[in-house]
Amino acid sequence: MSRFLRLGVNIDHVATVRNARGGAHPDPVRAALLAIQAGADGITAHLREDRRHIIDRDIERLMAEIDRPLNFEMAATDEMLAIALRHTPHAACLVPEKRTEVTTEGGLNAVGAFDFLTRPIGALNDAGIRVSLFIDPEPAQLDAAKALGAPVVELHTGAYCDAEDPTERARELSRIVRAAAHAEEIGLECHAGHGLTYETVGSVAAIGTIVELNIGHFLVGEAIFGGLADAIRRMRAAMDAACP
Numbered sequence: 001m002s003r004f005l006r007l008g009v010n011i012d013h014v015a016t017v018r019n020a021r022g023g024a025h026p027d028p029v030r031a032a033l034l035a036i037q038a039g040a041d042g043i044t045a046h047l048r049e050d051r052r053h054i055i056d057r058d059i060e061r062l063m064a065e066i067d068r069p070l071n072f073e074m075a076a077t078d079e080m081l082a083i084a085l086r087h088t089p090h091a092a093c094l095v096p097e098k099r100t101e102v103t104t105e106g107g108l109n110a111v112g113a114f115d116f117l118t119r120p121i122g123a124l125n126d127a128g129i130r131v132s133l134f135i136d137p138e139p140a141q142l143d144a145a146k147a148l149g150a151p152v153v154e155l156h157t158g159a160y161c162d163a164e165d166p167t168e169r170a171r172e173l174s175r176i177v178r179a180a181a182h183a184e185e186i187g188l189e190c191h192a193g194h195g196l197t198y199e200t201v202g203s204v205a206a207i208g209t210i211v212e213l214n215i216g217h218f219l220v221g222e223a224i225f226g227g228l229a230d231a232i233r234r235m236r237a238a239m240d241a242a243c244p
């Protein structure tokens with residue numbers, strides 16, 4: 001039997017389209033419910049400090065209306081920590097944020113921001129929220145995550161997905177493979193995500209120590225052409241086909 005790899009569907013960019021007109025349509029919570037029906041094992045939503053896509057009310061509604069784990073992506077700020085502690089989602093994934101970036105450009109610097117991260121990680125752990133750190137696939141970052149008491153890391157797959165040159169893509173994939181092996185060696189649960197597509201997902205899904213993938217932007221884009229449920233089912237099939 002193949003191993004089970006969870007698919008978390010990120011609905012941020014349903015909210016991007018909604019916010020383009022400032023109204024209520026398309027509703028990201030409706031998208032989350034549809035994603036679950038289509039096979040999502042969890043929902044991921046990133047409440048950015050500038051609220052460019054997901055807004056506070058979306059998080060309140062997701063907590064009330066979905067019956068699958070919510071992975072709440074957040075910057076490690078006092079404001080976001082208070083929101084996480086108020087809602088107590090299943091998981092909180094700490095991500096770096098820059099106001100001017102178009103998307104999350106790199107991983108959290110768990111090594112450099114070690115002292116700064118100690119308090120929010122401790123508070124989330126104490127509240128029973130499963131803490132994950134969104135980091136680049138670097139062993140030193142995983143070691144810092146472990147030392148900080150985070151039980152989970154999510155490896156940033158953006159550099160691998162964005163690489164156009166096959167040699168560079170292979171190099172980026174090996175970094176992910178090595179980091180995922182290191183996660184198992186030091187006892188961290190390993191997730192991955194960012195920029196994954198039908199084309200790039202297989203090589204990451206094939207890494208046996210990764211147990212969850214979080215995928216959003218590509219699925220929302222594909223939904224324009226064939227519907228969200230169909231895109232999720234195709235992604236699930238691509239993951240299953242690659243699972244050892």
Ligand SMILES: CC(=O)[C@@H](O)[C@H](O)COP(=O)(O)O
Nearest residue numbers: 012046073095103104134194
């Ligand atoms: C941390 C991460 O990877 C997600 O937040 C996702 O990329 C969607 O949000 P943005 O596109 O706004 O970064």
Ligand SMILES: NCC(=O)COP(=O)(O)O
Nearest residue numbers: 010193194195214216217
């Ligand atoms: N943490 C990664 C995520 O949730 C989805 O990233 P993307 O597929 O929207 O790039």
